Amino acid sequence: xxxxxxxxxxxxxxxxxxxxxxxxxxxxxxxxxxxxxxxxxxxxxxxxxxxxxxxxxxxxxxxxxxxxxxxxxxxxxxxxxxxxxxxxxxxxxxxxxxxxxxxxxxxxxxxxxxxxxxxxxxxxxxxxxxxxxxxxxxxxxxxxxxxxxxxxxxxxxxxxxxxxxxxxxxxxxxxxxxxxxxxxxxxxxxxxxxxxxxxxxxxxxxxxxxxxxxxxxxxxxxxxxxxxxxxxxxxxxxxxxxxxxxxxxxxxxxxxxxxxxxx
Amino acid sequence: xxxxxxxxxxxxxxxxxxxxxxxxxxxxxxxxxxxxxxxxxxxxxxxxxxxxxxxxxxxxxxxxxxxxxxxxxxxxxxxxxxxxxxxxxxxxxxxxxxxxxxxxxxxxxxxxxxxxxxxxxxxxxxxxxxxxxxxxxxxxxxxxxxxxxxxxxxxxxxxxxxxxxxxxxxxxxxxxxxxxxxxxxxxxxxxxxxxxxxxxxxxxxxxxxxxxxxxxxxxxxxxxxxxxxxxxxxxxxxxxxxxxxxxxxxxxxxxxxxxxxxxxxxxxxxxxxxxxxxxxxxxxxxxxxxxxxxxxxxxxxxxxxxxxxxx
Numbered sequence: 001x002x003x004x005x006x007x008x009x010x011x012x013x014x015x016x017x018x019x020x021x022x023x024x025x026x027x028x029x030x031x032x033x034x035x036x037x038x039x040x041x042x043x044x045x046x047x048x049x050x051x052x053x054x055x056x057x058x059x060x061x062x063x064x065x066x067x068x069x070x071x072x073x074x075x076x077x078x079x080x081x082x083x084x085x086x087x088x089x090x091x092x093x094x095x096x097x098x099x100x101x102x103x104x105x106x107x108x109x110x111x112x113x114x115x116x117x118x119x120x121x122x123x124x125x126x127x128x129x130x131x132x133x134x135x136x137x138x139x140x141x142x143x144x145x146x147x148x149x150x151x152x153x154x155x156x157x158x159x160x161x162x163x164x165x166x167x168x169x170x171x172x173x174x175x176x177x178x179x180x181x182x183x184x185x186x187x188x189x190x191x192x193x194x195x196x197x198x199x200x201x202x203x204x205x206x207x208x209x210x211x212x213x214x215x216x217x218x219x220x221x222x223x224x225x226x227x228x229x230x231x232x233x234x235x236x237x238x239x240x241x242x243x244x245x246x247x248x249x250x251x252x253x254x255x256x257x258x259x260x261x262x263x
Numbered sequence: 264x265x266x267x268x269x270x271x272x273x274x275x276x277x278x279x280x281x282x283x284x285x286x287x288x289x290x291x292x293x294x295x296x297x298x299x300x301x302x303x304x305x306x307x308x309x310x311x312x313x314x315x316x317x318x319x320x321x322x323x324x325x326x327x328x329x330x331x332x333x334x335x336x337x338x339x340x341x342x343x344x345x346x347x348x349x350x351x352x353x354x355x356x357x358x359x360x361x362x363x364x365x366x367x368x369x370x371x372x373x374x375x376x377x378x379x380x381x382x383x384x385x386x387x388x389x390x391x392x393x394x395x396x397x398x399x400x401x402x403x404x405x406x407x408x409x410x411x412x413x414x415x416x417x418x419x420x421x422x423x424x425x426x427x428x429x430x431x432x433x434x435x436x437x438x439x440x441x442x443x444x445x446x447x448x449x450x451x452x453x454x455x456x457x458x459x460x461x462x463x464x465x466x467x468x469x470x471x472x473x474x475x476x477x478x479x480x481x482x483x484x485x486x487x488x489x490x491x492x493x494x495x496x497x498x499x500x501x502x503x504x505x506x507x508x509x510x511x512x513x514x515x516x517x518x519x520x521x522x523x524x525x526x527x528x529x530x531x532x533x534x535x536x537x538x539x540x541x542x543x544x545x546x547x548x549x550x551x552x553x554x555x556x557x558x559x560x561x562x563x564x565x566x567x568x569x570x571x572x573x574x
Contacts, residue, residue, distance in 0.1 A: 008367055032374045036280045070369070077274050080429060080443075083436035116434060120276030120372075127275070127369045136367060149298050151310065155359040158314020159321065160367070166315075166322035173326070193328075197454065200328040201461020204338060207323055208347065208462065209470060215315035219308050228307065 001164045001171070008131040014061040016133045020243040021142035027250045028130045032123040034254045038261040040115040045261030049122050052253060053129075060133050067125035067132075081116045085109045136160055141233055154231055162214075169210055173203045271339075271383050271421050271448075272364065275372030279432040286428065287377030293385050294358060297351040304351075304482070313352055317359040320344055326458075338458045339421070339451075341387025342395075342414040346463065347474065350392040350483050357384030382424045386494060387417035393491010396483055403467060407460050413491075414459035418452035419445060420498040445502055 011017075016024070031052075038045050057064050090108030131139065137157065144153045177199065219227075278286075301309070320340040327337040340360075345353030361380050364370040371379045394413035398405050426444040429435040467474055 006367065029373060032275050032372070033280065035276060036278075036283070036374060077272075077277065080440065081277060081434045083439045084434065087436040112433070116276055118276075120274050123275035123372060123374070124369050127365075127373055131367055131369075139366065149294075151298055151301065152294070152355065152359060152362075154310050155314045155317055155355060156363055158311060159317035159359050159363050162315055162318040163321060163363075166318040167325065170322045170325050194457070196328040197457035198461045200326050200337075201458040202465045203326050204323045204343075204458055204462035205465025205469070207326070208319055208466060211315050211319035211322075212312075212470075212473070215312045218315065219311045222311060 001168045005164050005167075006160075007136065008128075009135050010062055010132045012061045012133075014059060014133070015246075016056065016060040016129075019133075019246055020237055020239050021134050021138040022145050022237065022239070023243050023247040023250075024130055024134055025139065025142045025146065026247060027254075028126050030251060030254055031126045034258055035119045035123050037258065038115075038119065041111045042115075042261035044263075045257050046115075046118050046122065048257050048260055052257070053122065053125050056129060060129065062129075062132060067128045070128050071121055071125045075117075077120070078117055081113060084112045084116070088112055137233075138235065138237070141235065141237060145237065150230075157231065162218075165214075166207070166211060169207060173207060177203065271379070271425050272361075272371035273375045273379055273382075273425060273428070274369075275374050277372075277432065277434050278375045278378055278428055279434075280374075282428050282432045283375050283378060286375070286381050290377040290380045290385060293354065294380075297354045300351045301355060309352070313348070313356050314359075316344065316348055316352075317356045317363075320356060320360050321363070328454075328458075337454060339383060339387065339418060339455055341384055341421070342391025342410070342417040342455070343459045343462060345388035345392035346395045346410060346413075346459075347466065350388055350487055353388040353392065354385055357388060360384075378425075378428050382421045382428075386420045386424060389487070390417040390420055390491050390495050390498075392483060393487045393489070394495060396485065397488040397492070403464075407464055407467075410463050411456040411460040415452040415456040416495055416498060418448050418455045419502065420494060422448035423498055423502055441502070 031049075035049060053067060054064055057066050060066070085105045086103050086109060088106055088109040090106035092104045093107055093110060095104045137160075140153050140157050140160070144150060323338050323340055341353070341357050344356050347353075348356060358380050361371060361384055362376065365373055365376050365379065391413045394416070395406065395410050398409045422444040423441070426435070426440045429440055430437045463474070
C-alpha cells in the first residue's frame with residue numbers, strides 16, 4: 001500500500017493551502033459551532049453559510065463542487081433523527097400508517113428534522129475542506145500550537161504514520177484467511193459463527209503481537225537516531241499578517257451569519 | 264470502504280452545543296488525569312508504543328467476520344485496549360483513534376468529538392478494565408468470561424450514552440432511540456465480546472508475559488474496579504428503566520428541569536441578539552453537567568490516589 005493511501009490532502013497552489021493551519025482549524029471549529037447555534041429554520045443563514053462554503057471551495061481551487069461530493073458521508077446517521085418528525089407538537093402535515101403505528105408528521109417536527117440535516121451537511125463539508133487543504137502533519141502541529149497536550153498529538157502523529165503499515169498487515173492476515181478458506185460451490189463453507197469469530201479474534205491477537213514487536217523495533221531505531229522523548233519539526237509555523245487578516249475576516253463573516261439567522 | 268461502520272460516531276449537527284460542551288468538559292477532565300498519570304508512570308518508550316497501538320486498534324477495526332445476511336461482526340476495541348495496555352493508556356489510544364477518524368475521514372464530527380471520545384473511548388475503557396481488574400488472580404476461564412461480558416457491556420454503555428446525548432439534544436425521541444440503539448448494539452456487542460475473548464486468549468497463550476503479573480494491565484489501581492463497577496451499574500439500572508418505562512426517565516428529566524434546556528439549547532444561548540452568557544434554561548443543564556464532572560473527577564482522584572499509594 002502506498003504511504004499516502006489514507007491521505008486526504010489535495011496538492012494545489014492556493015491561498016487556503018498557504019494559510020497557517022492554526023487559522024484553518026480555528027475557523028473550521030467556529031463555523032461548525034456557528035451551525036450548531038443557528039436556530040431551526042434559519043433558512044437565510046443556512047443559505048449564506050452554504051455560500052460561504054462555496055466561496056472557500058472556489059478559493060481553494062479544488063472546484064466548486066469539491067466538498068459536496070464527499071458530504072453524504074453523514075447521511076446514514078440521519079435515521080437516528082427521524083423520530084423528531086413525529087414527536088414535536090405542531091400543526092399536522094400528513095398522517096400515515098406504518099406497521100402498527102399511526103404516525104403524524106408535524107410542521108415543527110419537519111422543520112427540526114431538515115434543520116438538523118442541513119447543519120450536519122454544512123459542518124461535514126467544512127471538515128472535508130480542512131483536511132483537503134492542510135497536510136495532516138501540519139494539522140497536528142497546529143493542534144500542538146493550540147495547546148492540545150503533546151502526548152496526544154504525538155500519539156496521533158504515530159497513528160497517522162503507521163496507519164498504512166498496520167493496514168497492510170491486516171490485508172496480509174485477511175489474504176491468508178481467504179487463501180485457506182476454499183469452498184465447494186453450492187455448499188456452505190466455513191464453520192459456525194462462533195468458529196468464525198474465534199478466527200477473527202485470533203487475527204486481532206496476531207495483529208496485536210506484530211504491532212507490539214514492531215513498536216519495539218521502531219523505538220530502537222528512533223533511539224539510535226537520537227530520540228529523547230520529543231518530536232521536532234523543521235516547519236516552524238509563524239503567523240503572518242495575512243493569516244491574522246484572514247482569520248479576522250472569516251470570523252466576522254460567521255458572526256454576521258449568526259445575526260442573519262436571528263433576524 | 265475501510266472505515267469502521269460503527270454507528271456510534273455522531274456527526275456534527277446532531278448534538279446541541281450545551282450537550283457537546285458538557286461532554287467535552289467530562290472528556291477533558293478525564294484525559295487530563297490520563298495524561299498526568301501516563302506521564303508519571305511511563306517512560307519515553309511508551310509513546311511510540313501507544314502510537315503503534317493506536318494504529319493497531321484502527322487496523323483491527325477492519326477485521327470482521329461474516330455473521331448472517333450480509334452483516335458482519337467487528338471490533339470497537341475500547342475494552343481490549345484498556346485490558347491489554349492498562350486503563351489510562353487505553354483511554355489515550357482510543358482518543359487518538361477517534362480523533363484521527365474525525366479529523367481525517369470525517370467519521371464523527373469535530374465539535375461533537377468530546378461526546379464521541381466519551382462514549383467510545385473513555386466509558387468503554389473504564390468498564391472494560393474495571394470489570395477485568397476485579398477478577399485478577401482468578402483462573403483463565405473466569406478472566407476471559409468476564410472480559411467478554413465487559414466488552415459486551417462497554418458497547419452497550421457507549422450506545423446508551425449516545426442515545427441519551429441525542430435525546431438531550433432534542434434530536435431523537437427517548438422511547439424510540441434507546442430501544443433502537445440498545446437493540447442494535449446488543450448484537451454488535453456480541454461480536455465485540457467474541458473477538459475480544461478470542462484475541463485475549465490468543466495473547467495469553469503466545470505472550471502470557473504481556474498480561475501476567477507486573478504487566479501494564481496488572482498495574483492499574485484497584486479503584487478501577489469501583490469506577491468500572493459504578494458505570495456498569497448505572498448502565499444496567501438505566502437501560503431497562505429507560506426502554507421499559509421511557510416516560511419515567513422523561514419525568515425525572517422534567518422534574519430536574521433539564522429536558523427543556525437540552526431541547527431548546529440552540530435558541531437559548533444567544534436569545535434576542537443579547538449575549539447573556541447562560542440562558543436560564545441552559546444553566547440547569549450546565550449544573551447537571553457540573554455535578555457529572557464532579558462525580559467523574561472524584562472517581563479519577565480516588566483512582567489516582569490508589570495508583571500513587573502503590574508506586
